Amino acid sequence: xxxxxxxxxxxxxxxxxxxxxxxxxxxxxxxxxxxxxxxxxxxxxxxxxxxxxxxxxxxxxxxxxxxxxxxxxxxxxxxxxxxxxxxxxxxxxxxxxxxxxxxxxxxxxxxxxxxxxxxxxxxxxxxxxxxx
Amino acid sequence: xxxxxxxxxxxxxxxxxxxxxxxxxxxxxxxxxxxxxxxxxxxxxxxxxxxxxxxxxxxxxxxxxxxxxxxxxxxxxxxxxxxxxxxxxxxxxxxxxxxxxxxxxxxxxxxxxxxxxxxxxxxxxxxxxxxxxxxxxx
Numbered sequence: 228x229x230x231x232x233x234x235x236x237x238x239x240x241x242x243x244x245x246x247x248x249x250x251x252x253x254x255x256x257x258x259x260x261x262x263x264x265x266x267x268x269x270x271x272x273x274x275x276x277x278x279x280x281x282x283x284x285x286x287x288x289x290x291x292x293x294x295x296x297x298x299x300x301x302x303x304x305x306x307x308x309x310x311x312x313x314x315x316x317x318x319x320x321x322x323x324x325x326x327x328x329x330x331x332x333x334x335x336x337x338x339x340x341x342x343x344x345x346x347x348x349x350x351x352x353x354x355x356x357x358x359x
Numbered sequence: 360x361x362x363x364x365x366x367x368x369x370x371x372x373x374x375x376x377x378x379x380x381x382x383x384x385x386x387x388x389x390x391x392x393x394x395x396x397x398x399x400x401x402x403x404x405x406x407x408x409x410x411x412x413x414x415x416x417x418x419x420x421x422x423x424x425x426x427x428x429x430x431x432x433x434x435x436x437x438x439x440x441x442x443x444x445x446x447x448x449x450x451x452x453x454x455x456x457x458x459x460x461x462x463x464x465x466x467x468x469x470x471x472x473x474x475x476x477x478x479x480x481x482x483x484x485x486x487x488x489x490x491x492x493x494x495x496x497x
Binding site for chain 1: 363367441
């Protein structure tokens with residue numbers, strides 16, 4: 228889902244759509260980023276707003292920004308995350324145990340720090356709204 | 360809250376004391392009950408306040424605990440032992456309170472495998488010292 232922020236419209240160049248009412252101008256920000264020579268739509272946190280624009284090459288570049296070199300194991304879990312997102316299932320750290328690809332401990336090792344946030348960003352899908 | 364912190368990449372240490380110890384005692388952790396007396400958050404189905412006296416009816420505590428557990432399962436909230444699996448898998452540390460251990464006469468062997476050690480409250484505060492640290496009591 229795209230995020231909406233109200234700001235002074237005249238200061239921004241990266242908008243797509245402006246809604247103007249009597250008193251306010253609403254700016255819907257849909258920033259863009261270029262990975263592997265392809266321009267993709269992202270929200271202000273860098274998460275894809277259109278997961279179909281994603282590719283493996285793009286993933287490798289986002290991962291590099293996060294300081295991660297992708298291996299086959301990374302790609303396997305990224306594929307699991309994308310499939311789960313596409314089928315409309317909620318993502319949680321617990322669901323990694325059901326992936327059949329790796330366990331939670333390895334997941335933390337592959338994406339150090341905040342693995343679910345990093346992995347979904349690299350996988351080109353929205354940031355999960357999960358507490359677990 | 361501990362698991363949430365680990366998920367955010369925040370260094371996390373959990374300290375279990377007093378009746379909170381039950382959550383890290385091997386044969387009790389997955390059999391925790393919901394308090395039916397003196398629990399201000401408890402509501403009857405439909406949202407009416409649960410009169411405290413109803414809590415003393417035999418079976419009420421089991422029924423309430425069962426409802427709580429099935430509600431948690433519906434939201435995909437794991438049982439306590441699995442929660443501790445997730446926390447320790449992410450590098451979170453779990454400690455037991457020495458005084459509470461002594462008071463309830465628990466031994467080290469009674470604790471689950473997730474526990475890294477038994478600390479005095481002072482030792483835990485040392486663990487939590489340093490700039491940018493927060494201690495959260497729940």
